[in-house]
Amino acid sequence: MKPDQRSFRIMLAADRYVNPPPGGLDAVAVAEQTGWGVMQLPADDYPPEVAEPLLAEVAEQLEEFSRHGYAFVLVGERAGLPEALANVGVPLPDGISPRTAAQLAEFLAARPAPRASWETGQAAG
Amino acid sequence: MGVAFVAHCLLNQNSKVGDGAHCAGVYSPVIDVLREKGWRIEQMPCPELAFTGLNRFWAVKEQLDTAAYRRHCERLAEAVAAVISVRVTKGEDVVLVGVEGSPSMGVTVTSSDPLRGGRPEWPDGTAEHVSGEGIFVEEIHKALAKRGIGFPRVAGETHALAGHDEAAQRAGLESALEG
Numbered sequence: 001m002k003p004d005q006r007s008f009r010i011m012l013a014a015d016r017y018v019n020p021p022p023g024g025l026d027a028v029a030v031a032e033q034t035g036w037g038v039m040q041l042p043a044d045d046y047p048p049e050v051a052e053p054l055l056a057e058v059a060e061q062l063e064e065f066s067r068h069g070y071a072f073v074l075v076g077e078r079a080g081l082p083e084a085l086a087n088v089g090v091p092l093p094d095g096i097s098p099r100t101a102a103q104l105a106e107f108l109a110a111r112p113a114p115r116a117s118w119e120t121g122q123a124a125g
Numbered sequence: 126m127g128v129a130f131v132a133h134c135l136l137n138q139n140s141k142v143g144d145g146a147h148c149a150g151v152y153s154p155v156i157d158v159l160r161e162k163g164w165r166i167e168q169m170p171c172p173e174l175a176f177t178g179l180n181r182f183w184a185v186k187e188q189l190d191t192a193a194y195r196r197h198c199e200r201l202a203e204a205v206a207a208v209i210s211v212r213v214t215k216g217e218d219v220v221l222v223g224v225e226g227s228p229s230m231g232v233t234v235t236s237s238d239p240l241r242g243g244r245p246e247w248p249d250g251t252a253e254h255v256s257g258e259g260i261f262v263e264e265i266h267k268a269l270a271k272r273g274i275g276f277p278r279v280a281g282e283t284h285a286l287a288g289h290d291e292a293a294q295r296a297g298l299e300s301a302l303e304g
Contacts (some may be wrong), residue, residue, distance in 0.1 A: 037137030
């Protein structure tokens with residue numbers, strides 16, 4: 001069996017960076033190239049009764065990653081996200097609204113290493 | 126263009142059970158096909174991550190199939206079904222891409238062993254894969270039925286299955302996308 005290859009790095013990405021409009025920036029492609037995982041945020045045009053439960057689930061899952069020392073960043077913005085994260089006691093991560101893939105890749109490369117790793121045990125938090 | 130509702134781990138392998146991440150983050154063999162074919166991506170929540178945590182053991186369906194886990198999956202499934210409903214109302218084609226062999230995310234193959242429990246020791250190669258859906262997929266089925274929405278076509282990532290073949294996995298996904 002191959003060893004677990006996770007990166008312990010997660011990008012919270014606004015929908016327009018996951019499903020970019022023509023000419024838009026594809027953050028998933030940058031995540032593939034740089035080894036980051038992606039957590040997608042709900043599309044901006046979803047009604048609140050659809051988006052809010054999804055944001056609550058994103059926050060709950062991010063809380064688990066946070067407790068274990070995974071690194072995460074925010075790419076773009078999503079209304080309601082700061083409140084959803086506050087509800088689980090997780091601060092809004094550092095973020096960027098990049099215009100180019102190079103800008104995003106540079107931002108990701110400059111992030112500190114996650115506290116979690118297989119060497120430290122992923123329960124580093 | 127259609128909308129592919131994908132298992133959380135296909136965009137984020139960090140959510141996998143320990144020793145289960147096949148790559149650093151994005152599982153390209155599935156995501157790249159969706160991109161090539163012009164499908165919109167909707168990531169579903171990982172039902173096991175928040176409930177059983179990052180340090181969870183590998184498990185079969187019977188171990189996860191508790192009333193509390195069913196309620197958790199039902200809550201998540203309602204959130205997913207609401208998004209599917211939005212998409213179906215717009216007349217968009219929908220597929221669901223799961224993880225074959227998963228006790229939660231299997232779409233045609235799940236894992237089963239009614240005797241498994243207690244101290245986690247069992248021989249490698251124990252037969253556990255059986256036809257059927259995982260618990261979360263079953264709950265999505267129910268949530269869509271309540272809304273009067275038919276269950277979408279499905280495809281699955283097949284890494285956990287014996288004889289996994291990436292070309293066959295791709296062919297299965299393309300077949301589901303083409304309808």
